[in-house]
Amino acid sequence: xKARAFSYFRAATIDQALDAHARAGDDARFIAGGQSLVPxxxxxxxxxxxxxxxxRIGELRGVRREGGFLRxxxxxxxxxxxxxxxxxxxxxxxHAAAPFIAHPxxxxxxxxxxxxxxxxxxxxxxxxxxxxxxxxxxIGPSGSRRVKADxxxxxxxxxxxxxxxxxxxxxxxxxxxxxxxxxDELARRRGDYALVGCGMLATCTGEIIDDIRxxxxxxxxxxxxxxxxxxxxxxxxxxxxxxxxxxxxLASDLAPPDSDEVPPAMRLHLARVLLGRMLGRLGEGA
Amino acid sequence: xxxxDESLLGDADETVRVxxxxxxxxxxxxxxxxxxxxxxxxxxxxLTGTHAGCEMGACGACLVQLDGRAVHSCLMFAxxxxxxxxxxxxGFTESGVIADLQAEFHRRNALQCGFCTPGMxxxxxxxxxxxxxxxxxxxxxxxxxxxxxxxxxxxxxxAIDAVARARSESGGAT
Ligand SMILES: Cc1cc2nc3c(=O)[nH]c(=O)nc-3n(C[C@H](O)[C@H](O)[C@H](O)COP(=O)(O)OP(=O)(O)OC[C@H]3O[C@@H](n4cnc5c(N)ncnc54)[C@H](O)[C@@H]3O)c2cc1C
Numbered sequence: 001x002k003a004r005a006f007s008y009f010r011a012a013t014i015d016q017a018l019d020a021h022a023r024a025g026d027d028a029r030f031i032a033g034g035q036s037l038v039p040x041x042x043x044x045x046x047x048x049x050x051x052x053x054x055x056r057i058g059e060l061r062g063v064r065r066e067g068g069f070l071r072x073x074x075x076x077x078x079x080x081x082x083x084x085x086x087x088x089x090x091x092x093x094x095h096a097a098a099p100f101i102a103h104p105x106x107x108x109x110x111x112x113x114x115x116x117x118x119x120x121x122x123x124x125x126x127x128x129x130x131x132x133x134x135x136x137x138x139i140g141p142s143g144s145r146r147v148k149a150d151x152x153x154x155x156x157x158x159x160x161x162x163x164x165x166x167x168x169x170x171x172x173x174x175x176x177x178x179x180x181x182x183x184d185e186l187a188r189r190r191g192d193y194a195l196v197g198c199g200m201l202a203t204c205t206g207e208i209i210d211d212i213r214x215x216x217x218x219x220x221x222x223x224x225x226x227x228x229x230x231x232x233x234x235x236x237x238x239x240x241x242x243x244x245x246x247x248x249x250l251a252s253d254l255a256p257p258d259s260d261e262v263p264p265a266m267r268l269h270l271a272r273v274l275l276g277r278m279l280g281r282l283g284e285g286a
Numbered sequence: 287x288x289x290x291d292e293s294l295l296g297d298a299d300e301t302v303r304v305x306x307x308x309x310x311x312x313x314x315x316x317x318x319x320x321x322x323x324x325x326x327x328x329x330x331x332x333l334t335g336t337h338a339g340c341e342m343g344a345c346g347a348c349l350v351q352l353d354g355r356a357v358h359s360c361l362m363f364a365x366x367x368x369x370x371x372x373x374x375x376x377g378f379t380e381s382g383v384i385a386d387l388q389a390e391f392h393r394r395n396a397l398q399c400g401f402c403t404p405g406m407x408x409x410x411x412x413x414x415x416x417x418x419x420x421x422x423x424x425x426x427x428x429x430x431x432x433x434x435x436x437x438x439x440x441x442x443x444x445a446i447d448a449v450a451r452a453r454s455e456s457g458g459a460t
Contacts, residue, residue, distance in 0.1 A: 001341045005298040008319035008365050009290050020290035031366070038322075038361045039342040049295055051319065053366060079355070103431025104412065106343060108355040109362070191430035 003041035010053040014060070014139060014166065017052050021164040022141055024050040030166060031055075032075060032114035035106050060113065060168055063087060069135075069171040074113025079104070081112065091172045093132060093199050096183040097124040103191045113167040116152075119159045119222070122193040124185070126153060127223035131181075131199040131215040134172045140165035156221040179203050180285065182278040185217075186270050194218045195262055196270040202282060207237035216271060219256050226253035229275070238283030246279060247272045304368040308333070309377025317364040324348045326364035327374060335375035335404050339433070346432035347401060349408035350374045356412045375404035384411050386452065390445040398436035405432050410446045419454050422447060 011017035021028045027049040031037050040046045054060060060075040063086050070090040081087050081098035088095045094112075101107055101115075101124050115125040116136060129136070129149040136147050140162060147160045154160060161167065175181070185197030195218060202212040212233050216224045229249040236242050256267035301316040308331060315330045322341070327333045327350070339347035341360045348359045351373040378384045387410055390396070397403045406429065413420055413428040420428070425443050434442060 002322075003320040003363075005318065005320050007294040007298045007300075008302065008363070009294060010365075010368075011290075016289050023290060023292055024295060034362050034366070035343060038363070041320075042322075042341055042360075049298060051363075055366070099427075102343075103346070104409065104428055105346070105349055105356040105358055105431055106361075108352075109357050189430070190427055 001042050003038075004044060004047040006041075006048055007050045008053065009050060011057055014057060014168065017054050017057060017166060018139070018141055018164065020050065020052050024052075026163055028052055028164075032117075033077065033110040035102070035110040036114065036118045036120070054166065055111075060166075065090070065174070066171070068174055070174055072112055072170045072172060074111060074116075074167045074169055076112045078102075078107035078110045078112070078115070082107070090174045091132065092175055093128055093181040093183055093201055094125065094172070096181065097128050097199060100124055100183075100185055100187075100194070100197070112170060116170060117159065117161060117167050119153055119157055120193075121156065121220060121222055122197075122218040123223075124183075124194075124197060124199075124217060127197065127215045127217035128183075128199045129170060129172075130223050130225050131201050131213045132172050133201075133213060134170050136160075136167055137169045137171060138165050139168050144168070146171065150225070153222040176203070178205065180282050182282045184274055184278050186274055196267055196274055198271070198274050198278060200278060200282065202233075207283070209233050209236065209238065214275070216254065219254050219267060219271060221257070224254065226250060228253045233279075238279050243276055243279045243283075247276050250275060302365055304365055306367055306369065307371045309373055309380065315364075319363060319365050321364050322360050323350070323362050323364045323367050323372075324359035327359060327372075333374050333376050335379075337401055337404060339401070344431075344433070345402070346405040346409065346429075349405040349432075351408060351412070356408050375407060378407065378411060387411065387414075387445065387449050390449050391442070394441045394445045394448070396437060396441040396445040397434075402432060402434045406434070406442055410449075413446070414450055414453065419450055420446075425450075 009020050029048040030052050061073045063072050063084050078098050078101050081094050115123055119126050134149045136152050152160045181201045183199045185194035187194045197217045200214040203210045212230050214226050214230050229246050232246045232249045256264040299318050301318050305314045317326050324338045327336050337347035339345035343358045343361045349356050350359045353371050409428050409432050425446050
């Protein structure tokens with residue numbers, strides 16, 4: 001239960017962090033909040049030669065409006081998602097999801113960028129970036145680019161990030177007056193990873209859904225948008241029949257993996273229950 | 287701060303000097319980068335009130351405050367805390383800020399073996415400094431990352447609830 005020996009470098013700038021990683025090769029890891037990485041090191045699931053601490057890099061901090069987006073710095077901590085007024089106003093889905101992540105002390109350290117980079121399929125934030133149509137800003141030795149959340153999550157713990165690249169920020173389209181959102185999850189105990197969780201963002205004209213993005217977590221190898229289900233909802237209001245149709249459509253969007261703890265049929269059932277509740281609330285204007 | 291020095295890679299277990307302010311006192315110690323904060327507190331600084339339980343962030347026995355916020359001292363390396371203010375159960379006890387919580391835990395038998403108690407107190411202290419009159423649900427929420435394996439949680443929630451009430455009745459002293 002102790003990490004293998006490693007060297008430690010505290011980067012003051014992005015350039016220093018990228019440079020250190022390039023020179024250490026594949027054997028380096030960035031560390032942000034450490035709330036996923038430290039357990040992995042302690043369990044020796046990972047044993048890098050070099051740890052590059054990115055937490056003192058000012059360029060990775062801060063939340064601000066930029067054009068039609070909220071730019072959320074990679075180092076924004078989970079607890080700041082709860083306390084930062086700009087998040088509550090312009091990215092309320094993230095604000096709603098944050099209290100479900102782990103426990104208070106873990107939220108005090110864990111970072112948004114770290115959570116998105118880790119891409120745990122059971123994590124709340126990666127799935128919310130999908131629902132929000134967010135863009136992930138990445139910087140690496142060959143420059144900077146922005147990747148849509150839809151293209152970012154590739155497979156289990158695998159993302160569009162290449163070794164040695166950093167997430168600098170996530171850009172979330174500003175929440176608008178004609179939009180509604182909902183977040184919920186089912187877990188055995190408060191703070192546990194969810195058995196099933198979901199976030200959704202709808203754009204409406206009155207009661208009619210013009211557009212909706214629904215994203216599930218804890219249902220497969222990656223956070224999962226349910227596009228077939230979304231399609232059943234567009235152009236109508238959220239009556240009981242429509243909600244039932246959406247619930248039925250889930251079966252063709254989700255294929256939960258077999259696990260000892262939760263059989264696929266049960267997970268699909270829980271996803272349907274959750275979807276029904278959330279669409280009901282969305283219809284009531286929640 | 288200077289850039290990356292490649293010679294770092296050669297000697298992974300070489301110790302580095304870190305400084306922090308622990309319980310109001312400036313301390314410096316030599317740590318290997320892989321040494322967790324909890325190990326540093328318990329071994330080098332002999333502050334054994336902070337307990338190492340699961341060492342993966344699940345049990346909450348190792349909670350301390352880092353720059354005023356509760357964190358798991360098993361989920362960070364001591365080098366990462368360089369320059370930080372760290373408050374442990376010993377410091378909170380000495381300063382008397384949680385004396386009422388400790389007395390109420392004692393009075394209500396909110397501990398048996400006591401292994402989880404320092405972590406429980408750190409969580410309770412942080413909660414009551416953020417919310418003056420938390421509901422029982424909010425108290426349970428705040429303790430969701432603290433495991434107790436002997437008394438159960440009821441007496442612990444009772445104790446925190448009683449202190450919150452007493453504090454707000456006596457005019458909201460912190
Ligand atoms: C007991 C426990 C319960 C938890 N429960 C939940 C939960 O319910 N839901 C949930 O979502 N999470 C949970 N977590 C995980 C927690 O949210 C982590 O904080 C988060 O997943 C990772 O963020 P971090 O900043 O701690 O990243 P780190 O642990 O520092 O890093 C994780 C990975 O991301 C990489 N990385 C970090 N930052 C960047 C960056 N800016 N650019 C590129 N790569 C980067 C690192 O190299 C590493 O590979 C839990 C953790 C624990 C210990």
